[in-house]
Amino acid sequence: MNQLQALFGGTFDPVHYGHLKPVEALANQIGLSRVIIMPNNVPPHRPQPEATSEQRKAMVELAISDKPLFALDERELRRESPSYTAQTLQAWREEQGPTRSLAFIIGQDSLLTFPTWHHYETILNNSHLIVCRRPGYPLAMENEADQQWLEDHLTHNADDLHTLPAGKIYLAETPWFNISATLIRERLERGENCDDLLPATVLNYINQHGLYR
Numbered sequence: 238m239n240q241l242q243a244l245f246g247g248t249f250d251p252v253h254y255g256h257l258k259p260v261e262a263l264a265n266q267i268g269l270s271r272v273i274i275m276p277n278n279v280p281p282h283r284p285q286p287e288a289t290s291e292q293r294k295a296m297v298e299l300a301i302s303d304k305p306l307f308a309l310d311e312r313e314l315r316r317e318s319p320s321y322t323a324q325t326l327q328a329w330r331e332e333q334g335p336t337r338s339l340a341f342i343i344g345q346d347s348l349l350t351f352p353t354w355h356h357y358e359t360i361l362n363n364s365h366l367i368v369c370r371r372p373g374y375p376l377a378m379e380n381e382a383d384q385q386w387l388e389d390h391l392t393h394n395a396d397d398l399h400t401l402p403a404g405k406i407y408l409a410e411t412p413w414f415n416i417s418a419t420l421i422r423e424r425l426e427r428g429e430n431c432d433d434l435l436p437a438t439v440l441n442y443i444n445q446h447g448l449y450r
């Protein structure tokens with residue numbers, strides 16, 4: 238059976254409920270039995286993370302240890318070069334064969350910058366894009382050409398994600414979570430409470446390792 242495989246990439250510095258909860262809702266909505274979380278090693282478009290790759294991986298492992306929906310993929314952590322998604326998805330496609338349905342999950346903010354990504358135009362040849370809602374970001378692209386690109390690939394039918402191997406963009410109706418890793422790092426630096434923002438196991442790890450102080 239051609240079961241849709243979904244990868245969720247990120248910096249996860251640290252992983253938080255704004256990552257986990259929309260994707261859990263998405264999985265229920267469109268019928269995903271597994272989502273593979275893939276921390277990057279060298280984020281291509283942002284300053285290097287505060288926590289090391291090992292620490293970010295350990296926090297993801299703690300966050301998903303009681304959630305069978307999620308698995309961890311370490312392929313980008315093993316690469317020292319910038320973690321270009323286009324390169325990762327090309328390798329994943331070669332592994333999975335030409336007909337398997339593959340998807341890369343992102344938040345709304347990532348959709349807006351997507352046309353600036355390394356070889357972004359190749360990404361939809363290898364996978365679908367599933368976009369989770371995120372408060373504070375528009376759902377329209379900044380310029381007309383990018384908006385046209387979005388509309389050319391858009392589908393409102395989740396079945397397309399399961400029946401086609403790649404090439405569609407699906408704007409999922411996931412719940413909004415006003416949480417970012419930046420907010421968590423800032424709150425921790427000020428010694429403020431973050432209990433509602435990320436799993437207790439991850440918060441304990443942060444405290445034990447003196448991160449984000």
Ligand SMILES: Nc1ncnc2c1ncn2[C@@H]1O[C@H](COP(=O)(O)OP(=O)(O)OP(=O)(O)O)[C@@H](O)[C@H]1O
Pocket residue numbers: 246247248249250254255256259342343344345346347369370371372414415416417418419420
């Ligand atoms: N609250 C959220 N709602 C929906 N998607 C999110 C949310 N937070 C992060 N994402 C998505 O998760 C992926 C990984 O995000 P990332 O690890 O950069 O987290 P972040 O909170 O945006 O981090 P930072 O504040 O350090 O930039 C991205 O595609 C991002 O759009």
Ligand SMILES: O=C(O)c1ccc[n+]([C@@H]2O[C@H](COP(=O)([O-])O)[C@@H](O)[C@H]2O)c1
Pocket residue numbers: 245246247248249275277280281282283320321322323347353354355
């Ligand atoms: O390949 C790129 O050029 C590229 C540019 C920006 C972001 N990405 C990837 O998109 C995912 C979300 O990015 P971020 O920075 O929000 O964690 C993560 O897997 C990044 O490696 C990839």
